[in-house]
Amino acid sequence: MVPAQYYLLLSAAVFCIGLFGVLTRDNALYFLMSVELMLNAANINFVAFSLFWGNLTGQTFALFVIALAAAEVAIGIGIILVLYRNFGSVSVTDAATMRW
Amino acid sequence: MAFEYVPAIVLLPFLSFVIALFAGKYLPKGGALAGIAATAGSLLLSIWAFLTVRSQGAYQETIYTWASGFGEQPWELTFGVLIDPLSAMMLVIVTLIATLVHVFSLGYMNDEGETGLPRYYAGLGLFTASMLGFVVADNLLMAFMFFELVGLCSYLLIGFWFREDGPPSAAKKAFLVTRFGDYFFLIGVVAVFSTFGTAAFVGAESFPVLAEEAVAGDVTVNTFGFDPTTWFTIVGLLVLGGVVGKSAQFPLHTWLPDAMEGPTPVSALIHAATMVAAGVYLVARMYGFYAVSPTALAIIAFIGGFTALFAATMGVVKREIKQVLAYSTISQYGYMMLALGAGGYVAATFHLMTHAFFKALLFLGAGSVIIAMHHNENMWDMGGLKDKMPVTYWTFLAGSLALAGIFPFSGFWSKDEVLYEALIHGLGGSPLLLGAYAMGLLAVPVTAFYTFRMVYLTFHGEPRTDTARNPEPVRWNVKFPLSVLGVLAVVAGLVNMVPVQKVLGLEGIDYLHQWLDQSFDPLTAHHYAEVSPYSSGYIGGEATTVLVGAAVSLGLALAGLLLATYLYNVAEPTEHTAKLGAIKDVLYNNYYQDEFQVWIANRTQSVASVADTFDQGVIDGVVNGVSSVSLFSGSRVRRIQTGVVTNYAALLTLGLTALLLAFGLLGGWFL
Amino acid sequence: MTTDETGTSNSGSSLVPGLAAVALFVVMAVAIVQSSFGTAVTFPEGESIVAHIGYAMFDLQADMGTIASEGFLAAFLIIAVGLDVAVDGALFLAKREEEGSIVALLTDGGRELLDTAEASTEATTEEASTGTDTPDSTDTTGGSR
Numbered sequence: 001m002v003p004a005q006y007y008l009l010l011s012a013a014v015f016c017i018g019l020f021g022v023l024t025r026d027n028a029l030y031f032l033m034s035v036e037l038m039l040n041a042a043n044i045n046f047v048a049f050s051l052f053w054g055n056l057t058g059q060t061f062a063l064f065v066i067a068l069a070a071a072e073v074a075i076g077i078g079i080i081l082v083l084y085r086n087f088g089s090v091s092v093t094d095a096a097t098m099r100w
Numbered sequence: 101m102a103f104e105y106v107p108a109i110v111l112l113p114f115l116s117f118v119i120a121l122f123a124g125k126y127l128p129k130g131g132a133l134a135g136i137a138a139t140a141g142s143l144l145l146s147i148w149a150f151l152t153v154r155s156q157g158a159y160q161e162t163i164y165t166w167a168s169g170f171g172e173q174p175w176e177l178t179f180g181v182l183i184d185p186l187s188a189m190m191l192v193i194v195t196l197i198a199t200l201v202h203v204f205s206l207g208y209m210n211d212e213g214e215t216g217l218p219r220y221y222a223g224l225g226l227f228t229a230s231m232l233g234f235v236v237a238d239n240l241l242m243a244f245m246f247f248e249l250v251g252l253c254s255y256l257l258i259g260f261w262f263r264e265d266g267p268p269s270a271a272k273k274a275f276l277v278t279r280f281g282d283y284f285f286l287i288g289v290v291a292v293f294s295t296f297g298t299a300a301f302v303g304a305e306s307f308p309v310l311a312e313e314a315v316a317g318d319v320t321v322n323t324f325g326f327d328p329t330t331w332f333t334i335v336g337l338l339v340l341g342g343v344v345g346k347s348a349q350f351p352l353h354t355w356l357p358d359a360m361e362g363p364t365p366v367s368a369l370i371h372a373a374t375m376v377a378a379g380v381y382l383v384a385r386m387y388g389f390y391a392v393s394p395t396a397l398a399i400i401a402f403i404g405g406f407t408a409l410f411a412a413t414m415g416v417v418k419r420e421i422k423q424v425l426a427y428s429t430i431s432q433y434g435y436m437m438l439a440l441g442a443g444g445y446v447a448a449t450f451h452l453m454t455h456a457f458f459k460a461l462l463f464l465g466a467g468s469v470i471i472a473m474h475h476n477e478n479m480w481d482m483g484g485l486k487d488k489m490p491v492t493y494w495t496f497l498a499g500s501l502a503l504a505g506i507f508p509f510s511g512f513w514s515k516d517e518v519l520y521e522a523l524i525h526g527l528g529g530s531p532l533l534l535g536a537y538a539m540g541l542l543a544v545p546v547t548a549f550y551t552f553r554m555v556y557l558t559f560h561g562e563p564r565t566d567t568a569r570n571p572e573p574v575r576w577n578v579k580f581p582l583s584v585l586g587v588l589a590v591v592a593g594l595v596n597m598v599p600v601q602k603v604l605g606l607e608g609i610d611y612l613h614q615w616l617d618q619s620f621d622p623l624t625a626h627h628y629a630e631v632s633p634y635s636s637g638y639i640g641g642e643a644t645t646v647l648v649g650a651a652v653s654l655g656l657a658l659a660g661l662l663l664a665t666y667l668y669n670v671a672e673p674t675e676h677t678a679k680l681g682a683i684k685d686v687l688y689n690n691y692y693q694d695e696f697q698v699w700i701a702n703r704t705q706s707v708a709s710v711a712d713t714f715d716q717g718v719i720d721g722v723v724n725g726v727s728s729v730s731l732f733s734g735s736r737v738r739r740i741q742t743g744v745v746t747n748y749a750a751l752l753t754l755g756l757t758a759l760l761l762a763f764g765l766l767g768g769w770f771l
Numbered sequence: 772m773t774t775d776e777t778g779t780s781n782s783g784s785s786l787v788p789g790l791a792a793v794a795l796f797v798v799m800a801v802a803i804v805q806s807s808f809g810t811a812v813t814f815p816e817g818e819s820i821v822a823h824i825g826y827a828m829f830d831l832q833a834d835m836g837t838i839a840s841e842g843f844l845a846a847f848l849i850i851a852v853g854l855d856v857a858v859d860g861a862l863f864l865a866k867r868e869e870e871g872s873i874v875a876l877l878t879d880g881g882r883e884l885l886d887t888a889e890a891s892t893e894a895t896t897e898e899a900s901t902g903t904d905t906p907d908s909t910d911t912t913g914g915s916r
Contacts, residue, residue, distance in 0.1 A: 001811055008803040016796035022749050023788040031745075054812040056840035059820070060827045064843070067850050071857030078864030092745045099743030750788040757795045760802070769802040 007048035015041035028080045028090045032073055039069045102145070102152035103159045106181045109145045109191060110232045112138040113198070117225030124218025129210055131221035136202045139228055143195035150188040158184035158619045160238055160302050175297055182238035182302055184619035186449060190235045190381060193453055197373040197460045198228040200581035204464050205365045207578035208471060214363075220260055224369070227253035231374040235381065240299035240307070240339075243385070244282075244289050247342060247378060251278045254375045258362035270361035277355035281345020288338030295321050295335065301385055302620050308388030309622050312631060315392045329393055336389060336396040339382070347379025347433045350407040354693050356430055360422040364467035367422060371429040372460035380436045380452055387445050388622055391631040398532050401441025401522065405536030408434030410691070412546040416553070417687045420477040421466045424554045428503060429459060431543055435518050438540050442533050443632040444521030446596070446613050446625050451514035453612075454592045458502035458511055461585035465496035468578045469558060472571030479554060480675075484563040488571045491579045493559050495586030500555045502589045504548035505657045512654070513593030515544070520599070520649045527637030527645075544653050548660030556668035599646045814838060 018037030021030055043062045050058030080090055087094040116138035120131030127134065153159070162180040169175040183191075202224060209220055230249035237243035252275075259271030292299050296307040303309070313319045314328045323331035343349070348356040356376070360367060370376060383390060383400065390396050408431045415427030432455050439448035470477055472489055486493045502511035519540055526533035563569040596612035608614070616625040638645040667673070686692070740751070764770050814820060818838055826832040830842035 001813065004808045004811070005803050005806065008806075009800060012796055012799040012803060016792045016799075019749075019753060019792040019795065020789045023746060023753065023792055024785050026746060026785070051813060052808065052811045054814050054839065056820070056823050056827050056832070056836075056838050060824050060840060060843050063824070063828075064846055064850050067854060071854050074857045074861035075864070078861035081865045095745070096743030099741050746785070746788060750791050753788075753791040753795055757791065757798055760795070760798050764798065764802055769805055771805065 004048060004052050007044060007052075011041045011044040011048070013041075014038075014044065026091045026093045028076075028083060028092050031092065032076045032080070035072065035076075036069060039065055039072075102148040103161070103181075103183060105145050106149055106159075106183055106236060107163065109142045109149070109195070110229055110236060112142045112145075112229075113225045113232065114229035115225075117222050117229060120218050120221040120225055124221060127218075129206065130217025132202060132206055132210060132217070135205075135221045135225050136199065138225065139195055139199040139202050142228070142232065143192070143199050146188070146191040146195045149183055150192050153183060153185055153188045153618065154615075158182075158302075158623070160184075160620070162238070175293065177241055178239060179242050180238035181236040183236065184302070184623055185615045185617075186381075186384060186619065186623070187235050189449070189453065189615070190377075191232065193456045194228065194231055194235060194373045194377075197456060197585075198224070198231075198369065200460065200464070200584060201365045201369045203577050204368070204467065204581045205363075207575055208365050208467050209363060211575065211577075212471065216260070220257070220363070223253055223257040223260065224366070227257060227366075227369060227374055231378065234378055237385075238301055240289050240292055240301070240386065243382060244285060244342075247285070247346065247382070248282060250375050250378055251275060251282065251346070254278070254359070254370055257366040257370075258359045260363055260366065261361070264361075266358075267361040270355075270358040274355040274359050277352050278345040281341045281343070281352050284338045284341025285343075285345075288335055288341070291335045291338060295323060295331065302623055306622070308386055308392075311389050311392050312622075329395075332389065333393040333395045336393050337399065339386070340396065340400065343379035343382055343437075344403065345379070346382075347376050347437065348430045349379070349403050349434065349437055350410055351693070351697075353407065353411065353430045354690070354697060357423055357426040357690070360420070360426050364422065364463060364470055367425075368460045368463035368467070371425070371463060372456045376429060376433055377452060377456065380433060380440070380448065383437070383440050384445060384449055384452070387440065387628050388631060390440070391443075391628050391633075394633040397441045397443065397633065398530070399441070401438050401533055401536045404434045404437025404439070404441055405522070405539035406434070407431065408438060409539040409543040409546070410434075412543040412550065414687055414690050415550040416546060417684060418550075419480055421469060421479050421482075421554060421558060422463075422477055424479075424550055425459070425462055425466060428462075428547065428551065431547060432459065432503070434543070435515060435540060438536055439518040439521055441536065442518075442522040442525050443629065443634040444518060444525075445628045446616055447514065447517040447521045449616060450596050450612050451518050453595075454502065454510035454514040454589075457585055457592050458499040458509075458589040461495060461499035461582065461589050462503065464578070464581055464585065465492050465499060468492040468574050468582065469496075471574050471578065473567050474572060476565075476567060479557040481565045482558045482563075482568050483561040483673075484559070484568060485571060486559040489574065491582060492574070495582040495589075496559070497555060498586045498589045500551045502593075504551045504661060505544060505653060506548070506661065507654055508593065510589055510591065510593035512657075513596060513599070516650050516653055517596065517598055519544075519653050520646060523649050524636040524638060524645060525634035527639065528635040529637065530634060533634075541653060541656065545656040545660030545663075548657040549664045552661050552664035553668050556664060557673060560669050561673055562671050599650055602646045603643045605643075 015038050018034040018041065021034030021037065025031065025034070043065050046058035046062040046065070048058075050056060050062075083092075083095055084090050113135070116131070116135045119127070119134045124131035124134075160180065160182045162178045164179045165176050166179065167175075167177040202221075205220070205224070209217060214220070227250065230246045230253055234243055234246035234250060237246060255271045255275040258274050259267045261267045262271075289299065292307050296310045298305055298307055298310075300306040301308070310319060310321060311328075311332050314321045314323070315332070321328070326334070345352045356371075359370060362370075390400065411427045411430035411434060415424050415431065418424045418427065432451070436448045436451050436455070439445075439451060466477075468489065469482065469485060469492060472485065472492075473482060476482075498509065502509040505512045505515040519537060522533055522537035522540060526537050595615075596610055598610045598613070600606065601609050613625060618624070621627065639648055689695070740747075815837065820838070823832065823836045823838045823840065826834075826836045827840040828843050828847050830844040832838075832840045832842060
């Protein structure tokens with residue numbers, strides 16, 4: 001059986017790739033994709049430890065995470081539309097009016 | 101029944117204050133009539149209360165609890181009234197004199213066409229109200245509050261003519277000097293609270309009773325590690341600080357002569373009934389507390405005796421009629437302090453009463469003279485006023501005889517009892533009291549001398565100026581108060597003819613002694629006599645001692661009177677002060693007390709400026725520094741808030757990384 | 772973080788924040804490699820995992836299943852409502868402009884639609900011109916980072 005550390009490393013890598021996308025891109029659509037990666041990094045952990053401990057809770061919960069990701073994308077797309085409407089672009093750097 | 105109206109005694113003058121302040125300029129006489137009505141109403145209610153005390157005994161009620169604590173010591177800060185023989189008598193005196201002063205003010209202020217009358221009558225009303233509140237106070241804190249109000253009112257009234265040079269600075273001086281004493285009083289109030297947990301004057305849990313029991317060892321109170329008697333002496337002396345300031349005792353007497361800058365009726369009110377009397381009244385009110393501390397009593401007696409002599413000598417050389425009276429006031433209050441310190445509670449109260457009458461009379465008489473002289477107060481410009489203003493003359497003479505202590509005027513009886521108490525308790529094994537007695541006795545001829553010097557210079561001889569030849573006439577509103585007080589100055593001594601009782605063996609004519617014994621049990625005169633540490637000694641028998649004491653003081657008074665007659669009761673009196681030589685300058689300059697206090701003030705200036713520098717530099721610097729540092733750092737730190745989502749994400753990531761690193765390093769994850 | 776005229780991102784200069792992600796990965800990786808989890812307990816042979824997930828969804832795992840799990844009926848219902856809300860919210864956010872345009876189209880014969888179309892073309896040209904200015908301003912603000 002594959003050791004648990006490998007799953008964790010995979011998960012960490014996926015999460016950091018998603019985080020890298022969030023940090024380096026300014027297109028809001030990239031953000032949605034990157035966040036999807038990060039959520040799925042969490043899912044990898046859920047499923048991996050569900051298998052590791054022989055308990056179904058993690059797998060079931062992963063399903064809920066997927067559902068939540070769908071909701072998040074729906075709202076995210078809505079926000080991006082509003083963003084585009086107000087700033088004329090989907091760049092997150094333009095929407096910088098809420099600051100000091 | 102009457103006691104339910106006691107708050108009204110205080111509130112009526114307060115009402116007149118409000119009326120005069122807000123509606124005075126629309127009223128005839130500038131609010132004087134409201135003031136007269138209010139004080140007369142208070143007088144009637146006071147008399148009613150007085151008679152009720154006589155028939156039903158003393159009364160105490162807590163009216164309003166404005167703060168209450170919790171925990172181990174549930175303190176309660178209250179307003180209440182305590183009507184016992186002492187306060188009932190004082191109420192009558194204060195309201196009577198306040199009423200007469202209001203009436204007199206019609207002549208002194210209204211008829212003279214003064215401006216700002218509403219302010220004047222508002223001040224008088226508030227002054228009377230605060231003094232009455234002080235008199236009825238049933239606890240020390242309430243007394244302190246009204247004590248302070250009295251001081252404030254004296255400031256307002258002394259500085260009534262604020263456009264001139266003298267009055268504002270005199271008012272400031274009065275305020276600051278009395279405040280200096282009140283500062284100690286305030287600490288004393290706090291000390292009383294922290295020691296006894298109560299400041300009530302009366303009741304089983306009142307602080308004089310607790311002090312007595314603590315000295316006897318029956319209860320324990322928080323004495324901060326001191327022996328109870330020592331600690332009570334300290335607390336008593338702290339409270340005494342306020343008394344010394346208000347009652348113008350040495351060394352805080354300097355404000356009082358300057359306070360003559362105020363209108364003369366105000367001087368009468370201050371000296372006879374309200375402000376200066378407050379100090380002595382306070383000691384009498386909490387006499388049970390002082391009685392347990394022989395040291396405090398001795399200090400009071402000594403301060404009193406010294407002040408009596410000290411002030412009297414300064415009165416000898418003054419040129420202004422009101423200045424003479426001012427020093428006589430200081431001197432007479434010295435007698436009262438002497439009596440209190442010598443265990444003569446009744447004697448002090450007696451002298452407080454008779455002095456209130458004859459000193460109010462003398463001030464109002466002086467006011468009458470000042471009206472006649474077109475506000476020239478210099479006695480050397482007067483003379484021969486006897487025939488021009490007979491009512492003033494005869495009443496003033498009655499007051500002067502009382503002040504000088506000539507038989508059978510009221511002052512004789514009270515001063516004689518003061519000296520008698522000091523003498524017998526001094527003979528009973530307190531040599532210090534004999535010293536105080538000697539000073540009080542020495543002050544007697546001096547008092548008689550300056551009093552009659554004043555009388556002769558003012559009323560006798562030939563007129564020395566045109567104004568004195570044609571004095572302005574005074575009206576009924578001046579003569580009426582003078583007449584009432586003149587009668588009282590003559591007969592008030594009859595309420596307490598202890599010497600006659602003792603010499604002739606009559607019983608029951610010491611009405612004041614009996615009266616002051618009708619109070620609550622721990623507040624009675626004979627209880628104080630039991631508590632006080634003195635025992636009595638006599639020369640020969642009691643009657644002999646009475647006769648000797650009275651004869652000596654009367655003889656000395658007559659000697660002073662005769663000397664004044666010899667020197668000044670001539671057609672063209674001349675100044676004899678030059679014969680005093682170098683002493684004259686010292687006396688003129690009041691023993692350089694003012695200069696001394698200014699010198700002290702200048703010495704303390706450097707301390708004050710260091711404190712100021714510390715305050716401005718360090719305290720304010722720290723406060724300002726904290727604010728500017730947080731302002732500056734805030735203006736920098738807020739730049740993190742860029743509004744760019746990516747930056748927030750980066751910060752979150754860095755933060756998480758740092759947190760993981762920290763946990764990992766501390767938890768050994770990386771090993 | 773410059774934006775060219777087509778709106779695509781030129782991320783050349785913004786790779787630096789990505790280092791934070793790399794750093795996080797390094798830290799996590801080191802921690803993970805150092806950790807140990809003991810022996811695995813796998814699922815029993817021959818049981819249907821999917822069927823048991825179905826049981827867990829409706830709180831039936833205690834009665835019918837053999838694989839340990841918690842009940843998720845409440846979570847299931849809450850997520851159902853949450854998804855509904857998300858869809859409604861997305862619609863709400865997305866719909867507004869179209870609605871306004873349609874109403875305008877009906878009331879004024881489409882004049883406002885034309886106006887907004889013109890305005891939007893102006894806005895894009897304006898933005899093209901201001902787009903050259905914004906890098907400076909964003910750089911000054913972002914420069915403190």
